Amino acid sequence: MAVIRTEKICKVYNPDTIPVHALKDVSIQVEKGEFTSLVGPSGSGKTTLLNMLGALDMPSSGKSFIGDVEVTKLSDKERINFRLHNIGFVFQHYNLIPVFTARENVSFIMMLQGVAQKELLERADELLESVGLGDRKDARPHELSGGQQQRVAVARALASKPRFILADEPTANLDTKAAMNLLDIMEKMNEEQKVTFVFSTHDQRVIKRARRVVTLVDGAVHSDKTTTPDNTVKE
Template identity: 65%
Template sequence: MAVIRTVDLHKIYDEDTVPVHALNGVSLAVEEGEFTAIVGPSGSGKTTLLNMIGGLDKPSRGSVFIDEQDITSYSDNQLIDFRLKHIGFVFQAYNLIPVLTAYENVEFIMLLQKRPKEERRVRAMELLRAVGLEEKTEKRPTELSGGQQQRVAVARALASKPRFVLADEPTANLDSKSTAGLLDLMQELNQNENATFIFSTHDQRVIDRARRVLTLEDGKIVSDETRQG
C-alpha cells in the first residue's frame, strides 16, 4: 500500500500577478522503503513537489496523503509536528546549524523529540560513525568540507528515525568521491533503517542508483520508471 499519495497536485506561485504553474496536476504513489529520484530540468517542479510531500508548503489545489491522512488540511503547528515525527530533510546547501558541532546538530532533532539523553548520545554517535565522521563530532560546520557537512545533514535527517527522507539535490555541491560515498551511505541506511528516500536531482550519479525515477516537466509527471534492484 502507498504510504505517500498525491492527488491532482497543483501549485501556482504569484497567483495575483504573473501566475507560475510549478505543479500541474501531479498524482503519484510511493511505497514504503522506496529509493526514488525525481528528475527533470530546472523549474520543472521537483523541489516544489518535495516541499508539498514534506508539508513545507501547501498546494494551491489537490491533496497529499501520508498514511491516508490528508496533510494539506493540517495547521502550521500540526505540520511542524508531523515533520518532526516523520520526515528527515537533506537540503542542497546542507543547512546545518552553524553554531552547533556535528554531534550537536545530529542530537538537536532528538532534543526536539524529547528523547532521553543517553538515547540521544547513542543514536548520534551511531549515525556519525555510519557517515564516517566519528572523528569530527566536535567540529562545527565551518570546520568541515562540503561532503562532510552533507554527511552530517544525512545523519541529522535520520536521527529522528523518520519514515521518509526527502533530499533536495543532495549532491549538487559535492565532488564525485563525496557523491559516491553519500549515495552508498543513503542506500545502506535505506536498507538498514527501511526509510523511504525521495530525491530531487539533476545528478546522473544519483539517478543511476535510484530504483524508481520520476521525470517531471512543466509541473507534470512525464515518465515513471521502476528498475529492478
C-alpha cells in the same frame, strides 16, 4: 499503505496577477523502502513537488497524504510538529547549525522531540558512526568538508526516526568522490534499514543509482520508471 501519496495536486504562484503553474495535477505514490529520484530540467517543478511531499508548502488544489494523514488539512503549527516526527530533510546547502558540533547537530532534532539526554547522545554517536564520522563528532560544520557536512545532514535526518527522507539536490555541491560516498551511505541505509529516500536532482550520479525515476516536465509527470533488482525497467 503508501508512505506518501498525492492526488492531483496543483500549485499556482501569483494566481491573481501573472499565474505560474508550477505543478499540474500531479498524482504520485511512494512506497516504503523506495529510492526515488524526481528529475527534470530547471523549472520543471521538482523542488515544488518535494516541498509538497515534505509538507513545507501547500498545494493550490489537490490532496497530499503521509501515511494516513492528509497533510493538506493540517495547520501550519500541526505541520511543523508533523515534520518533526515524520520527515527527515537533507538540503542542498547542508544547512547545519554552524554553532553546534556534528554530534549536537544530530542530537538537536531529538532534543526538539524530547528524547532523553542519554538516549539521544547514544543515538547521535551511532548515526555519526554509520555515516563514517565517528571520529569527527566534536567538529563544527566549518571544520568539516562539504561531503562530511552532508553526511552529518543525513545523520540528522535519520535521527528523528522519520517515515522517509527528502533530499533536495543533495550532491549538487559535492565533488564526485564525496557524492559517491554519500550515495553509498544512503543506498546502504535504504537496503539494510529500508529507509525511504526521495531525491530531487538533475545529477546523473544520483539518477543512475535511483531505482525509481520520476521525470517532471513543465510541472507534470512526464515519465515514471522503476528499475527492478534484475535491472529491467518498468514504466
